[in-house]
Amino acid sequence: MNPPDNGVASFQPVHRPDGSATYTCPLTGFNVLGAVNAPIELPARRDALKPEEATLEVFVKPATSSPAVGERYVEGILRNLLGAIILGREKGFPRRGVVLTLAVLEGGDSKATGRGSSYLTLLPALLHTALLALLSASVPMSMYFTTTIIAVTPSGEIICKPSIKDADEAASVHVLAFSSKGHLLLTESEGSFDFDTWEKVHDRALTICHLPEEASAGNGKVEYAVGSTWQKWLAESVEDYIGFKYAYEFA
């Protein structure tokens, strides 16, 4: 497998929020800008606040329409996943809010961001942007995650990193997210498929997302295509940013 292009991430493109990041997906062309404010007072939501942990708010803003049902749906997915990994009981977080805002600035093609179309092609871009923005805001998390989209053609062929056209023509589309320990955190599927197909998709997604233990232990004998995993991409993106930000300390 050739090392595929996993997209371009940049940290802190905007100044006002506590943390922000942009991510551009090379295949679908989605460009998402994410901003995190945390911990922040939420005066208007006093009744909704949990006394012992932080409240997570997610807001997704489409490029050329007002937010509607589709956005509410992905906001729910993001809230569930991120709520599970953010350490909302750390010092300074209880009774405060973690406000995550994601704006889709450029969408693959206009059809993909239209009303009623599938949101799954956009989901990995949103999840990666959210994670990068949270990292840039230094929000404590119990683990990080990587995510990927996989399409299965009507003939049963598995396409990794499908384009929007591929996803449209596929029999089923799956989005899976794995934690840094390799546990399955999220699975969203669309279309018709059977359990065997899903198992195959799961195994494939795991090799794309997760860096196997041996590789991270660093004993050098790895058969997997390490250069292509999302985990490595994520580590490199963050490393670049930290190297740049704390250049004065490394010098």
Place this chain on the structure above:
Amino acid sequence: MSKEAPLSLAERDFILDAVREGVRLDGREVDQLRPLRISFGREYGHVKVQLGKTSLVSRISAEVTKPRDDRPFDGVFNIAMELTAMGSPAWENGRQGELEPYVTHVLDRVIRHSNALDTESLCILKGVSCWSIRADVHVTDYDGNLIDAACIGIMAGLQHFRRPDAVVKDGQVIVYGVEERVPVPLNITHKPLSVTFHTFCDGKRVVYDATRKEEQASEGDLVMGINNAGDLCFVSKFAGAPVDAMTLITRSSVALNKVKEINGMIDKALQSDLAERAKKGLAEESRAENDRIIA
């Protein structure tokens, strides 16, 4: 947080004393614009505006809809602006603050009500179908003078945008894809822009393009919408300290110069972007060979 952090007394006094002596925090003249950068995205009508530390993205989109019953010859044009927590921690997602209705109102007046976009040219078939043009403004960084920045973003977007070509054949509307026919630019009748001033020292000092801190320290504001020909299409003095009539007159001539200057910058950015696109398009078309895999 639902309000911007207020200025400290010392900060406020410093800004006020400086303005009294005609000096600004960032060393600008009182009538000087912050560095303005306009860039365009891959798609038509995708504009990025950076005005000092204020930045925003505006997107123009078009779709075919039914015209309103009372205006069968007119298309639809809407400006949508929603302030999110991305622009400033003081703005809450999904909740309107004080600023949002105000800015939307001014943009609506300056651009939409002055007929900058000829809505009649958006009609495809009388009473049956027309184009609906939508301008979305995403504020990514807020450091004062949101109105002018948004105005620049929308006007540049409208001039940059190309809608798909549509024709009527035997009472049927056919919309051609971007690959089939060259997309059409929108019909812009004039190019109005807003110019925002802030007043200090009982209206004696008037400052153009205030930063967020200057806005907070100011007594009141004055917004003018003016086009290249010098037609004043909007003046507003919503709140704050009163402004002298003479100030209004002298500032309107300053505003005209500013609008000409900014429109010049927009034109320059547009031309260089179009030239870039033409070069890319020609290179693609003038290629003689077919796509084939060479083993």
